[in-house]
Amino acid sequence: MSPTPPKACAGSAAVTGGGGEEIYDVAITGFGPAGAVAAALLGQAGLKVWVGDRLPDVYEIPRAIALDHEIMRVFQQIGVVEAIAPYFEPFTNSEYFGVDGQLIRRMTMVAPPYPQGYTPSLVFTQPPVERALRARVAELPTVTVVLSTEVLDLHQDADGVSLDLRQADGTVGQVRARWALACDGGSSGLRSRLGIGLIDLDFDEPWLVVDVLCNERGLAKLPRTSVQYCEPARPCTYVIGPGAHRRWEISLQPGEDPREAATPERTWALLSRWLTPEDGTLWRQSSYRFHALVADRWRVGRAFVAGDAAHMQPPFLGQGMCQGVRDVANLCWKLISVQRGEVRGAAAERLLDSYGAERQAHVRELTTRIKAVGAVICERDVARARERDARLLADCGGVVRDTPRQDVLPPLTQGLLAAQDSPGRGLLFPQPWLKDGTGRPVRLDHALGTGWRLVLGEGLPPSLADLAAGAEAGGGLPGLAVLHLGRQPETEGVVAAWLDRQRCHAALVRPDHYVFGTATDAAGVTALLQEAAAALC
Structure with missing residues (x-):
């Protein structure tokens, strides 16, 4: 049974003309995965949110197929993990085969115990997952959803943003908000209206993407792992999706007509190496140009871009949707802090500016690494x-070793980080299983929440926890929570191993789970707390 769809409002409470309009904290354009996650994060924090989309419902064709444990941690935060669990499966290994059919590389996932508390690499079915995200948004009383509505233009002033709207029946109106977030896809109209350009990272190739629902006969013919065919004649990718879902990404040769390649007849001809029409049903076949692009600005005044509106990358590590969720997870805690008045004035402006600095640098570096993977796959010269x-x-x-996909992901290098570099700074902090008061396991974020967190290893004195609490009472970091592993032990040693690898005894973790900085002693912990607090005031 599908989750209940979110409320779709078309009345004057959401779309008004003239004066007296309702004022929202944030208006979001685009209700795809990035927009839905943003609406959930902001709405469950109590912000008043408007979100609109030009389509009347979820797009029923699968586009993204891969996610990772960082994104599952965000889904945990918005309370949808159980709802989407039926639509996920672990990602199989990906084996790379060279010119003469020999194995040349193997991409895997990190070994247990899993650092974020979830299977590190996953495949999923996008439409039901999007419906589950929308159902969660529908539960939030401060979020208004308006479907079949096109945003025509955006106007800004010192106090907020106005969006000009047109609904499917031709009704026009306006939405007023303090901030606007464009999650309206790769052809984003708001990005253009904001004057934001795209930096070309030099990747532009035509590919055919094919999704097949295979029957038992078809499944029996196919490889048991995902495969990268690094063959000069026609590089291609085979991905094992959930259940009977299989995906091929097939490069098109110079002179091939992308439209003709996407016809059923030509698609089956290209799939003939693996399947015949008797082996399954075509779910989707679409021709694309894979690009590597990133927005030159991520904020213009009171408006931000995120998701495909801010970047596009080749699909070789399945990071497209992950990047969009990372964007909104980064931005939303900062908007929440500003709207709650926890950060004001110049500090608020610096905090919001850090979104673009952090995400642009991260996206550029990851896209560069994805391109390097693509270069291995796509070499055309024999x-x-x-x-x-x-x-x-x-x-x-001569012996192919496992390379975890997670090793390819870069740390944060810009923005709201401790001034002094330290081991672990900018990395995603793990989410261990802790023992609660009854000895039962509980995930870190459930135990401490998702605000600022100070994690202290067993090697530091427990009195530091009291020191940190005193710092907060004196006007330090808003909502700071403290974990001392000597007082509340973990079950699998994930954090202890992380601290040991970084050669530190403490980590100050931001609300988006990235490490502000690390320390080795009490003086270092005090300095981290003071520096982070100073950055927010």
């Missing part, structure tokens, strides 16, 4: 491809 194969095999001594 001689250079053989050199690639020989080099990759020589690098591992």
Whole structure:
């Protein structure tokens, strides 16, 4: 049974003309995954949110197919993990085969115990997951959802943003909010109206993406792992999705007509290496140009861009939707802090500016790494491809080793981080299982919440927890929670191992789970708390 769809409002409470309009804290354009997650994060914090989308319902064709444990941690925060669990499965290994069919690389996931408390790499079915996200938004009384509504224009002044709207029946009106967030996709109209350009990171290739619902006969024919066919004649990718869902990404050769490639007849011809029409049903076949683009600005006044409106990247590590969720997780805690008055004045402006600085640098670095993976897959020259194969095999001594996908993800390097570099600064902090008062396991974020957190290893004195609490009472970090592993132990040693690898004894963690900085002693902990508090005032 599908989750109950969110409330869709088309009345004057959401769309008004003239004076007396309702004022929202944040107006979100686009109700895809990034927009829905943003609406949930903001709405459950009590902010008054308007979210609109030009489509009347969830787009029923799967686009994204892969997620990771960081995104599951965000889904945990908005309370949808149980609702989406039926639509997820662990991502299989991805094996790379070279010119002559030999194995040249294997991408896997990190070994247990899992650092974020979830399977690190996942495949999923997008439409029901989006419905579950929308159902969660529908439960939030401060969020208004308006579907079948197009945003025509945006106007800003010192106090807020006005969006000009047109509904499917031709009704026009306006929404007024203090802030606007454009999550309206790669062809974002708001991005253009804000004058935001796209930086080309030099990747532009035509590919055909095919989704098939296979029957038992078809499944029996297919590989048991996901595969990257690094073949010069036609590089392609095979991904094992949930259940009977299988995806192919097939490069198109120079001169091939993308529209013709997406016809059922030509698509089945391209799939003939694996399947025939008797082996399954085409779910989607679409031709795309895979790009590597990133917005040159992520904020203009009171308006922000996120998701595909801010960046596009090749699909080789399945990071497209992950990037969009990271965007809104980064921005929303900052907007919440500003709207609650926890951060004011110049500090509020710096905090909001840090969104673009952090996310643009992170997206550019990750896209560069994704392009490097793509370069391995997409080499068209046979001689250079053989050199690639020989080099990759020589690098591992002829024995292909597992490379966890998570090792490719970069840390934060810009923005709201401790001034002094320290091991672990900018990394995603783990989410361990802790023992609650009855000895039962509980995840870190459920135990401490998702505000600022100070995590102290067993090697530091418990009195530091009291010191941190005293700092907060004296006007330090808003909502700071403290975990001392000597007082509340973890069950699997995930944090202890992390602290040991970073050669530190404490970490100050931001609300989006990234590490502000680390310390090795009591003086270092005090300095971190003071620096973070000073940055927010």
